[in-house]
Amino acid sequence: MQTTYTFTYFKDFARYLLNNHLPALARYYYQLLCKANAPLLSAVAHLSEEQQIAIARASIEDFLQRVQQNTALEGAQQVLDQWRQNQHQHFRRESIVTSDIVLTISARRKLYRQHLHLYTTDLQEGIRIMEDYDGFLTLLNQRTFEVYQEVQQEVLRRERNLFESVISNSVDGIIAFDKDLRILALNKVLEEHNGVKEADVVGKKIFEVFPGYEESEEGKSFLKVLKGEQIYLQNRPFRRKKGFYDVHTIPLFSSRGELQGGLSVVHDISLRKEQEDALRLKQQELQQQKDELTATVEELRASNEELEKTRRQLQELNARLEERVHQRTEQLEYQRQWLYKLFMQVPGLIGIVSGKEGSVVLYNEAFSRLWGGRQVLGLPMREAWPELEGQGYFEILDEVLSSGKTISLREFPGQIDRHNNGQLHQAYFNFTYSPYMNPSGETEGVILYGVDVTEQVEARRQTEQSEEKLSMALEAGQMGIWDYDPKTDTSTNSLLFHQLYGYDSPSLAWSFADYLNHIHPEHRSLVEKEFAKGLKKGSMAFEARILQRDGNSSWAAIMGKVYYNEQKEPIRIVGIMTDISERKRAEEELQQSHQELQRTNTDLDNFIYTASHDLRSPIVNLEGLISMLQRNLAQQLEAQNGQLLNMMTTSISRLKRTIDGLTDITRIQKEDEQRELLSIDQILQEVKQDVAGLLEESGARLETELQVPSLEFAPHNLRSILYNLLSNAIKYRKPDVPLVIRIQTYRHENHIVLSVEDNGLGINAANQKKLFSMFKRFHSHVRGSGIGLYLVKRIIENAGGRVEAQSQEGQGSRFCVYFPA
Incomplete structure (x- = not known):
């Protein structure tokens, strides 16, 4: 691999830039990256513009100096290695992909090309300088892709390790071997294909067991895999039966990246070839x-x-x-x-959760059946199975995530909704919570292995007391138990109850005042009110911040049941307390994510506005050139070429309409039009003038019933809503039926409703869900950009209202716009 590159013509140009134009280069380079919306900028978005320009200047200055020393390729290699190893001081590896680096390299080339005229006006010399620089870029692009391949190899190893525990049940043939080609494992599928038993061949070399394979493509692939290659053979014929298979042979590496052997997977493709x-x-x-x-x-x-x-x-x-x-x-x-x-296909319960919230990323069919086929993929565990809240499952998950240690549970109880109908059923499980790590050795998630042992447990525990069951379940669920006597103002609490407050062992019996002293001052009045209410209604459930022994605070969910004597006086309150600090933190993070999403939408609107503005001028120029070409060559063009120019003119017009629609969309976000009290009939008359030609051509009959004659709204936006709904009704009419359009206004609850109804083509049920999407058109015979209804939706939603559509294919459509009253 070439590690150095010697510049010939570019070196003097680099020295000139370094000595004369470095500040201007840095600022222009920063502007290029901003204009291209380069993802690299997001990593330093927290810095000021001048600080970002300073980083750009340091990068350019380092490169130009390395050009003088012929070490530019070596410097770029160091940056790529830092990115691959996730050690770069500004950029995380997961936030940057190869295309981002290529985009940055392209911006650098444009930067130097734009300043070339300051150094020389000789075209040939300029070409030689840029060709010299392009030679360097070719080597750099090649190395960039090689590094990307290495990163992908690391991801592949990680995913393979994650599923290693279930590989023995594969429906494909699998053989594993070490670096000496000794067989480590052979599953049942390959036993049947080759007529051997795993016990007879484990430990033997592959070519001793299958002597005919050594000169075959499969045999050669084993040797290549031991050199670190991945081999994928397709359409290979079976030796012992009819048909074909694909075989994928990959190297296996240790956690340190050392080659340990290989794995070959044989997949029958006979039925798939056709x-x-x-x-x-x-x-x-x-x-x-x-x-x-x-x-x-x-x-x-x-x-x-x-x-x-x-x-x-x-x-x-x-x-x-x-x-x-x-x-x-x-x-x-x-x-x-x-x-x-x-x-x-594994018969046991297996699920995989990831992240601090325990988001469900995968589960097998047995696990899905346990919950009545409930769809929970991508949801946090507390949202996927809310009935488990307070039963200990989530607390154990939190402990495994924080400690990185495996926890096994036997006959662990749980109230679950087996049929997904809101009815809870008692169940018991043998569960193992096993953490899995990322390449950095950090706990990334938890693999849940379990068996439903409800029938066995219930059969054995029929004679046990219900109070003992409850006590064991609560204690195993990591929930603190408290038992308070309001008559004597004393309590007895479990060890875990005291541990939630930071005590290593149970302290003396607490009074109600002791309870309040361990409640955060902001929530003490709340706790007093909840206890008072609970004594009257018989139960209590609330959340509050508690104070721990060391002065820190945490969140807890507190529940209790009140017992009364014959005189209906409270004599005992028994309850549980659970730490919900993680859930509270998750709620705060969710709020922050929502705010970040709003900022992202604003950035997207700004991008659309800039792109539509920048595209308008070259499109107009291109339209003028084609028009000039049609005039100058009108007598010389053949009919076919003239038709091509007409098609180009039509395409440019369509593109201009699309750009105009995009400009309208971004205007909705950028403009803050002053609302006025508008006459709906006056605005309607103006719109009718705008579509007068369409009305005359279609022969449409307009019927109006304006129960509400006026409303307060931005004039331009109301005109845009009426124009789009009325023009759509005309364009999508049925050719053989006289068109009737009915426009109404009326009040509904807290809204003024504008209704536009027609007897046109209508829209089928399948397409109605996509009706208000951008660039969606459902009748190809009508010209349009597909932006009109999207624009209507954006305008009314930005104003705090909504739009609804009712349509039946072949019968017509009705659109109702709800304006806030």
Whole structure:
């Protein structure tokens, strides 16, 4: 691998920039990254603009100095290695992908090209300087992809280790071997394929057991895998039966990255080949259409030779990167699929949760049946199975996540909703909470292995007292128990109750005043009120902050039941207390995430506004050039070429309408129009003038019933709503039925409703869910950008209202806009 690059022509240019234009280079480079919305900037977004420019300057200055020393490639390699090892001082590895680095490199090239005229006006010299720099970029892009491959290899090892515990139930054939080609494991599928038993071949070398394989492609793949390669053989014929298979052989590494051996997976594809052939033919047709479209685009861009050359180079590089990434993604997806099938078929209960909240990322069919088929994928455990709150399962999960240690439970009780109908049933489980680690050795999540032992436990515990059951379940669930006597003002509490307050052992019996002294001052009045209410109604349940022995505070959920004597006087209150600090922190984090999402939406609107504004000028120029070409060559063009120019003019007009729609969308967010008391009929008359041609052409009859004659709203926005609804009603009419459009206003609860109803084509039920999406059109014979209804929805929702649609295909549509009264 080449580690150095010697610059020839670029070196003097670099020295000139370093000595004369470094501050201007840094600021322009920063502007290029901002304009391209480079993800690299998000890593330093907390810094001021001047601090970010200072970082850009240091980076450019270091590069130009290294050019003088011929160490630029070595410096870039160091940055890539820091990124790969997740040790870069500014950027985390998971926040930056290879395309982000390529984008930054492209910005650097544009930076130097824009300043080249300051150094020389000789075109040939300028070309030599940029070709010298492009030679460096070629080597850097190549190394960037190599580093990306290494990162992907690390991810593959991590996923393989996660599913290792269920590999023995694979429906595919699997053989594992060490670095000396000795067989470590052979599952039942390969036993049947090869007519051998695992017990007879484990420990023997592969080529001793299968002597005919040594010169075969499969045998050669074993040797290549021991050199660190991944081998994927397709469409291989079976030796002992008819059919074909794919075999994927991969190296196995230790946690330190040392080669330990390999794993070969054999997948029967006999029944799939015919479908693959049909799919391949369809892909060829799609590729041909894509090639034709690409050729058309290339003809339109031929006017700028230098830009075209640069675009082709970037396109070729991106194509190679995309192809390699696509191949690697297919391999990873294949392994995920067969590991997922194995996982789902395991008869025991298996689930995987991740993160501090214990979000459910995977569970097998047995686990799903336990909860009545409840769909909980992606939900935090407390939201997925709320009935488990306070039963100890979540507390144990928190402990495993924090300590990184495995916890096993036997006959652990739980009230669960087995049929997902709101009815709770008592159940018992043998569960093991096993943490799994990320490559840095940190606990990332927990694997839950379990067996439902409810029938066995209930059969054995029929003679046990119900109070003993409750006591054991609460104690195993890590919930503190408290028992208070209001007559004597004394209490007896469990050890865990005191541990929640930071005590190592039970202290003396607490009075009610002792309880209050351990409640945060902000919540003491709340606790007094809840206890007073509980004594009257017979139960209590509330949340409060408690004070621990060391002065720190935490959140607790407190529940209790009141027992009375014959005179209906309270004589005993028994309850439980659970630490809910993690849940409270999760709620705060969720609020922060919501605020971040709002900021992201604002940034997206700004991007759309800038992009539509920047595209407008070149589109107008291109339209003028085509119009000039049509006039100048009107007598010389053949009919076919003239038709092509007309098609181009139509496409440009469609693009201009789309840009206008995008500008309207962003205007809704950016503008703060002053509301006025508007006459709805006056606005309607103005809109009718705007669509007068469409009304005359369609012969439409308008019926109005304005029970509410006026409303307070922004004039431009009300006009836009009426225009889009009325023009849509006209455009999507039925050609053989006279068009009738009915416009009404009326009051409904706290809203003024504007209704536009027609007897047009209507929309089927399947498409109604996507009715207000951007660029969605459901009738191809009508021209339009697909932005109108989306614009209506954005306008009214920004004003605090809503829009609803009722439609039946072939009968017509009705749109109701609800304005806040």
